[in-house]
Amino acid sequence: MVAPMPRSARSTTIGDVGEFGFLAKLLPRLRGGSGILVGPGQDCAVIRGGGRRYLFTVDALVEGVHFLRGWLSPYQLGRKSFLVNASDVAAMGGRPRFCVVNLAVPPAYRVSDLSALQAGIVAAATETGAAVVGGNLTSAQQLSIAIALLGDAPKRIVTRQGARSGHRIYVTGTVGDAALGCRAVRDGTPAPPSALRRFRQPTVRLQAGRWLVESGVASAMIDISDGLVQDLGHVCAESGVGAEVYAAGVPRSAAYRRAYGADATLALTGGEDYELLCTVPERHVKRLASNQARLGCAIACIGEVTAGRGIRIVDEEGRVRPLRATGYDHFRREGRDEP
Amino acid sequence: MVAPMPRSARSTTIGDVGEFGFLAKLLPRLRGGSGILVGPGQDCAVIRGGGRRYLFTVDALVEGVHFLRGWLSPYQLGRKSFLVNASDVAAMGGRPRFCVVNLAVPPAYRVSDLSALQAGIVAAATETGAAVVGGNLTSAQQLSIAIALLGDAPKRIVTRQGARSGHRIYVTGTVGDAALGCRAVRDGTPAPPSALRRFRQPTVRLQAGRWLVESGVASAMIDISDGLVQDLGHVCAESGVGAEVYAAGVPRSAAYRRAYGADATLALTGGEDYELLCTVPERHVKRLASNQARLGCAIACIGEVTAGRGIRIVDEEGRVRPLRATGYDHFRREGRDEP
Numbered sequence: 001m002v003a004p005m006p007r008s009a010r011s012t013t014i015g016d017v018g019e020f021g022f023l024a025k026l027l028p029r030l031r032g033g034s035g036i037l038v039g040p041g042q043d044c045a046v047i048r049g050g051g052r053r054y055l056f057t058v059d060a061l062v063e064g065v066h067f068l069r070g071w072l073s074p075y076q077l078g079r080k081s082f083l084v085n086a087s088d089v090a091a092m093g094g095r096p097r098f099c100v101v102n103l104a105v106p107p108a109y110r111v112s113d114l115s116a117l118q119a120g121i122v123a124a125a126t127e128t129g130a131a132v133v134g135g136n137l138t139s140a141q142q143l144s145i146a147i148a149l150l151g152d153a154p155k156r157i158v159t160r161q162g163a164r165s166g167h168r169i170y171v172t173g174t175v176g177d178a179a180l181g182c183r184a185v186r187d188g189t190p191a192p193p194s195a196l197r198r199f200r201q202p203t204v205r206l207q208a209g210r211w212l213v214e215s216g217v218a219s220a221m222i223d224i225s226d227g228l229v230q231d232l233g234h235v236c237a238e239s240g241v242g243a244e245v246y247a248a249g250v251p252r253s254a255a256y257r258r259a260y261g262a263d264a265t266l267a268l269t270g271g272e273d274y275e276l277l278c279t280v281p282e283r284h285v286k287r288l289a290s291n292q293a294r295l296g297c298a299i300a301c302i303g304e305v306t307a308g309r310g311i312r313i314v315d316e317e318g319r320v321r322p323l324r325a326t327g328y329d330h331f332r333r334e335g336r337d338e339p
Numbered sequence: 340m341v342a343p344m345p346r347s348a349r350s351t352t353i354g355d356v357g358e359f360g361f362l363a364k365l366l367p368r369l370r371g372g373s374g375i376l377v378g379p380g381q382d383c384a385v386i387r388g389g390g391r392r393y394l395f396t397v398d399a400l401v402e403g404v405h406f407l408r409g410w411l412s413p414y415q416l417g418r419k420s421f422l423v424n425a426s427d428v429a430a431m432g433g434r435p436r437f438c439v440v441n442l443a444v445p446p447a448y449r450v451s452d453l454s455a456l457q458a459g460i461v462a463a464a465t466e467t468g469a470a471v472v473g474g475n476l477t478s479a480q481q482l483s484i485a486i487a488l489l490g491d492a493p494k495r496i497v498t499r500q501g502a503r504s505g506h507r508i509y510v511t512g513t514v515g516d517a518a519l520g521c522r523a524v525r526d527g528t529p530a531p532p533s534a535l536r537r538f539r540q541p542t543v544r545l546q547a548g549r550w551l552v553e554s555g556v557a558s559a560m561i562d563i564s565d566g567l568v569q570d571l572g573h574v575c576a577e578s579g580v581g582a583e584v585y586a587a588g589v590p591r592s593a594a595y596r597r598a599y600g601a602d603a604t605l606a607l608t609g610g611e612d613y614e615l616l617c618t619v620p621e622r623h624v625k626r627l628a629s630n631q632a633r634l635g636c637a638i639a640c641i642g643e644v645t646a647g648r649g650i651r652i653v654d655e656e657g658r659v660r661p662l663r664a665t666g667y668d669h670f671r672r673e674g675r676d677e678p
Contacts, residue, residue, distance in 0.1 A: 014453055015446030019476045022450060026457060033470040035436070045472035047437050047489075052389030058439035058475050058487055065478050097374070098386050100397035102441070102485040107354030107670050111361060114353055118365060131372040133384035136397050137358045139404050139670050141480050146441040148397055148487030150386075 041238075042159045043091040043223060044151065053153035055094040059085045060146035069143070071185045074113040076200045078120020081145040083202045084225065086128050087274040090206045091223040093158060093213025094151035096130035101147050104140035121147070128206060154213045158278075162219040163239035165307040167279040170288070172205050173297050174253040175228050176260075179270020192255035202274035207296035209276055217288050218278040227271040227327020228302075229311055235279065236311060243311045245303035247321065268313065269327050279305055357670045380577075381498045382430040382562060383490065392492035394433040398424045399485035408482070410524045413452040415539045417459020420484040422541045423564065425467050426613040429545045430562040432497060432552025433490035435469035440486050443479035460486070467545060493552045497617075501558040502578035504646040506618040509627070511544050512636050513592040514567050515599075518609020531594035541613035546635035548615055556627050557617040566610040566666020567641075568650055574618065575650060582650045584642035586660065607652065608666050618644055 014022055027041040037053060038046035044055035061067060061081050072080060086096045101121055105114060125132050130149070181199030184191030205223075212218040220239055224231045228250070236243050247264040260266060280288055285301075292299060306312075313321045353361055366380040376392065377385035383394035400406060400420050411419060425435045440460055444453060464471050469488070520538030523530030544562075551557040559578055563570045567589070575582050586603040599605060619627055624640075631638060645651075652660045 011449045011451060013446060014444050014448050014450055014476075017450055022453065023476065026454070030461070030471055033472075036470060036472055040471065040473045042473075045437070045439070047472060049393065049436075049491075050389035050391030052391075054388065056437060056439055056472055056489065058441045058473060058485075060441050060443065060475055060477050060485070062443060062477050062479050064480070097388075098384070098395060100384070100395055100487050102397045102399050102487075104399065104401060104483060104485075105353050107352060109353050110350045111353055111356055112350060114361065115365070122369065131375055132369055132379065133372075133375055133386060133395055134379045134381075134397060136399055136485070137353075137362065138399050138401050140401050140483065141403070144443060144479065144483070146397075146399070146443075146475070146485045148439050148441075150395065150489065152388075 038157060038159060043088040044094065046092070046153050046157055055089050055092050055151040055153045056148070057085055057088040058146060058148040059088060060144055063143040072200050074116040075120040077145070078117040079124040079201055081147055082121050082124035083204050084274065085147045085149040086124070086130070086204045086206065087202065087223040087225065089149060089151040090204050090209035091221050091276055093154040093156070093209045093221070095206070095210070096125070096128045096149055096151045098131055098133045099125060099147050099149040101132055101135040101145065103135065103137050104142070104144040105137065106141060106143060107139055109143060117145070128204065154210065156213055156216065158213045158218050158221050160220055160222050160235045160238040163235050163241050163279040163305045164219065164281070165241055165305055167219055167281050167305040168285055168301050169232065169243060169245065169277065169279055169303040169305060170299050171224070171228065171251060171277050171302050172208050172275045172295065172299050173203060174251045174256065175224060175273040175275055176256045176267030176270050177253050178202065178272035178274070179266050180256055180259055182272060192258070194253065194255050199272060202272065204274060205276045205297060208299070211291070211294045212276070212278055215287070215291065217280055217284040219281055221276055221278040224273040224275050224277055225271060227269040228273070228277065229268050229313070229323060230327025232277055233311060235277070236309070242306040242308040243303055244306050245311060245313050247313055248316045249300060249302045251298065251300040262316065265323070269323060271327055354670050377496060377498060382427040383433065385431070385492050385496055394428050394431050394490035394492045395487070396424055396427040397485060397487040398427060399483055402482040411539050413455040414459040416484070417456040418463040418540055420486055421460050421463035422543050423613065424486045424488040425463070425469070425543045425545065426541065426562040426564065428488060428490040429543050429548035430560050430615055432493040432495070432548045434545070434549070435464070435467045435488055435490045437470055437472045438464060438486050438488040440471060440474040440484065442474065442476050443481070443483040444476065445480060445482060446478055448482060456484070467543065493549065495552055495555065497552045497557050497560050499559055499561050499574045499577040502574050502580050502618040502644045503558065503620070504580055504644055506558055506620050506644040507624055507640050508571065508582060508584065508616065508618055508642040508644060509638050510563070510567065510590060510616050510641050511547050511614045511634065511638050512542060513590045513595065514563060514612040514614055515595045515606030515609050516592050517541065517611035517613070518605045519595055519598055521611060533592065533594050538611060541611065543613060544615045544636060547638070550630070550633045551615070551617055554626070554630065556619055556623040558620055560615055560617040563612040563614050563616050564610060566608040567612070567616065568607050568652070568662060569666025571616055572650060574616070575648070581645040581647040582642055583645050584650060584652050586652055587655045588639060588641045590637065590639040601655065604662070608662060610666055
């Protein structure tokens with residue numbers, strides 16, 4: 001093998017700067033325009049038409065990047081492809097309505113598998129009140145499913161930009177299970193069925209997202225797809241704030257605790273949770289506590305927004321704990337922080 | 340090498356049945372639903388929200404399938420990725436408004452190329468009155484760009500289903516140039532700049548599409564992406580009719596005639612024209628003729644819808660001419676009909 005050229009001697013690649021490095025440069029050039037209430041860079045865009053507001057988002061699952069053949073059945077893969085999009089609509093408090101599907105499929109892919117995959121997409125759409133209205137089918141080396149989803153927007157807009165110093169940080173459900181399930185599937189090791197299910201068929205917090213936005217309780221929100229700390233980092237960067245996270249407060253399932261004990265590392269960085277992370281001003285904390293039943297899931301306080309920059313993880317003994325990595329970047333695999 | 344299993348002994352693949360074979364089975368199961376005026380299987384879906392109608396479509400360009408690196412500059416590729424979607428909106432008489440972009444990019448792809456590609460998408464969107472409101476960036480082996488486009492729908496809905504026996508068949512602009520340009524780029528042979536331009540930067544017939552729909556002149560319409568005969572075949576199949584096409588009437592550029600003389604084969608089957616093909620009832624033919632200036636491009640009568648099934652190509656001498664292939668299917672490359 002030929003030694004790679006030093007970085008300075010060749011052109012910078014997307015692998016060098018990563019997804020978020022590229023987006024940080026691109027996004028400021030894209031914002032704004034007629035009928036656009038929220039442009040690129042949030043979980044969904046918010047657009048206006050005929051006196052109504054809509055959410056618009058796109059996400060993709062790619063073989064070899066997000067999954068390997070055999071990790072999920074074609075039906076599960078179809079469902080998950082839709083649900084990761086629905087999760088972005090949940091993070092803006094909306095309702096999924098219409099989607100179009102781009103399927104890129106190797107020629108040797110079985111028709112029966114493609115039918116099952118398609119059925120999974122349709123089933124997940126139907127479950128969330130949405131419909132598949134169009135699509136495109138193309139040949140490709142890797143199986144990949146890109147779905148663009150249009151949703152009804154709530155009256156209030158909550159983005160990643162509303163977190164302020166002193167706001168509490170909340171997370172729905174439990175985190176870390178999907179990453180635990182993913183590692184088991186990847187390594188061929190046993191895992192609790194609940195963890196496998198969370199990896200294969202994400203829970204989407206549509207009801208919680210809607211209440212948190214419509215009630216006025218959430219000041220900023222994001223869905224946790226790339227890892228809690230990394231996604232909290234997006235909220236902090238966009239809001240111009242920092243955060244302190246109490247590791248002990250991060251909600252974890254019994255299955256997670258059996259596997260990792262008190263170690264919250266994977267829950268903080270693992271990704272694919274599709275839970276919601278939101279910030280809540282002090283004055284709304286009581287209202288949130290008394291309305292938990294309306295969310296359709298648990299919600300836990302995991303920390304506080306701070307005036308400074310950066311995220312501090314505080315462990316059970318009150319020590320600030322460094323993390324080697326914060327989450328997932330498709331282009332930068334090295335240095336993931338695993339227990 | 341091991342001999343391939345006979346087809347009967349293994350599972351049927353998407354390569355066996357092709358894109359259109361699969362879609363023919365899938366689509367009847369998807370149509371219908373609340374707020375859906377036109378479901379999957381047309382150039383765009385038509386959806387309703389807040390008293391307005393919108394068009395919704397998705398299309399993708401994939402490296403190694405639709406293009407090879409070097410065939411187009413990243414900027415041209417970005418523009419084309421948007422324009423192939425805008426062409427679907429043109430075929431339904433709409434106006435492009437908002438799009439979301441899914442970029443799948445190999446890690447070694449240069450940041451400067453990705454920026455140029457993105458700039459091309461934004462430029463083409465802006466030219467047609469649309470805006471990029473969101474996107475997703477993922478790693479992949481092949482470069483691929485999937486764009487989902489939302490447009491304003493016209494008051495009247497024209498699909499592929501309105502062709503009736505006796506209606507005339509019309510095509511905008513000229514066909515065959517893009518295929519001529521594509522072959523030159525592929526084979527490294529010289530080609531007229533106009534043909535290269537048509538391949539690299541398709542002309543989108545938004546003005547023509549809008550007039551043909553809003554005037555009530557077009558009874559059915561489609562954009563020619565996979566080859567004139569194949570796309571006419573979709574109109575015929577969906578309308579339950581046949582067609583007779585007069586090869587001599589198929590509009591070809593001077594550059595095409597210099598390359599292929601009177602042979603219309605590539606113009607009939609080549610694909611990537613992004614012209615509009617529509618059918619026009621006899622009673623509207625005069626109105627179309629007297630309003631040609633409103634289309635922003637030429638339009639030519641190429642044949643007639645017939646009561647039977649199938650498409651007959653009639654040559655200059657009035658002989659029915661067989662075609663080995665009718666156009667392009669991503670999964671079935673063999674048997675293309677080339678001059």
